[in-house]
Amino acid sequence: MADPGQAVALAAGEPPGATGHRISFRVGRDDSRFWIPVFLLPFLALYLGFTLWPLIATVIYSFFDWDGAQPLNQFIGIDNYTRILTDPLFWSAFRNTLLFAVLNTIIKLPLTLLAAVLLTRRWLLFKRFFRTVFFLPIILPVALSGLVFTYLLNPSNGALNSFLLEHGLLKQPVDLLGHDNTALLAVILISVWQIFGQYMLYWMAALQQVPEELYEAADLDGANERQKMFHVTLPLIRPVAVIITLLALVNALHVFGIIVTLTAGGPGRATYVVSYFIYTEAFREAPFKYGYASAAALIFAVLAFLFVSGQGLLARRAEQLRRQYGV
């Protein structure tokens, strides 16, 4: 449980244990006894209703055979779990989700960092214009960019195939979304395109944290751009980089909209992901299987949590080793 928390505390620039040192017990006339609960109420009410209770309820539902309409009285023990653990569709969805998250992260993080570095260079002209262009895709609802790409990649008259055929780069039209081995990759790349601006901004914010004096000092020592990058910038943004990586992984694990509109999990099961599995089981076809979907959601939440906090642990371990050996 500690790791994502650690990450966020890092994001906030302090270790989690450090909170509450400079607490003021009294501010002015002490009417805080009255106001503290009032200030907490809006968050607490929504948090209890829409985060904590749903987590608990998911656990409860997962032990029932329930369609949401009947009363919740068909207790079936761990049946849902045993069925899911042997449901090949769930496991292909799980495999695809992990593959999607990892590849998506591996592709988008270096590219967005590169873009952020380039678009914060002082010598570059028209920065605002280029930043806006790279940010553009994010203002398009994810689900809709999926639809646009179904057209652009359409084998019969889509823009990509028309272009490639006209210029003799292809003899036969390709159906990127129609083949098992290219569909997931196409979805990953489209998702990178879509989310690019957000991570570029994260990196740009991180780069702003590096004090200008350090670059000036490096200049005096005659460091070139590459040396400044590897010996000043990257080491200094490392803590933020860990958080950006975790965020990237978590967000990628939630992939949903783009799958619904681009491929609906197909062809076959090539792009079936867990959130789509949950949605389909729970809401798409009557009879709704709330219990079954809840069990799937829970298993997924636990596995995803282990996966992500595993990354966090690894990052922290690496950091410790680095400090230990002074490299």
Added chain:
Amino acid sequence: MAVLSPPTAAIESLQRRPLRLRRTLRLNLIAIPLLLGVSFVWAYPFLWVVSTAFKTQLGAFTAGASLVPSPLVTTNFVRAWVGAAFSDFFANTVVYSVSSTLVELTKSAMCGYVLARYRFPGRDLLYKLIIATIFVPVASIIIPQFVLIQNLGLLHTRLGVVLAMSGGAGALYVLLFASYFEHLPQDLFDAARVDGADFIQTFRLMLPLARPIIAVVVIFQFIHSWNDFNIPLVFTLGQPSLQNLAVGLQAFHGSHSLDWAGFAAGMTISFIPVLIVFVAFQGYFVRGLSGAIKG
């Protein structure tokens, strides 16, 4: 030659500036064509959407990769806005985005402030819970949220959608606010106390100082809710009059799958407001985010 040339120091100072200029020019000459090329590919889907919005329905099908609408028509916008009720989707999206942003902002600023500056029973537990649940995936808790909204009698109402959209999120925003308020200098609070400010007065003094965090929360939550798909989809199933642009356009595409021009016109309408928000607040965005990391 040596006799005629001016002192070396003067030459250097004369040459340094042109040299730097020349270097800047050279770097730009390499970078800009490269960036323009990538930008064109990057923006192509957008250019395609905007140009298709001005094509005829037949033209949209036969244009291939071309971005030039011929003949150029504007009837798609009318068809999308009036005929396909995009105006409703648009209004819904505005309502959802603005309300959920306001809810997020209010609750996270208030909670973050109290968490940072006051001690109360259960405070550490609350902190730990928030941190532990920050990465809970939406998909895994959407069923109980749905059941809760149903039991509250809010299913198929706008309030229900707004509650669902702003209820689950926000833990990260609370932490951002908490960390920011905690790092405000104690002197400020002491001064307020000396002046006899009570709780609310102190809060009203401190809130404007958190402008960078407010900017981050507003922009993030606004864009997130403008584009949100999973929650609106589940909470407005079978209720077209409540759907937002993302869900409505997807449904429109399902039932009018041949009307690409109308679809493109609807999309063009849908992304213009966000584009304006981004271009207007671009500077704030990076600075605010940077402030958020610094805490």
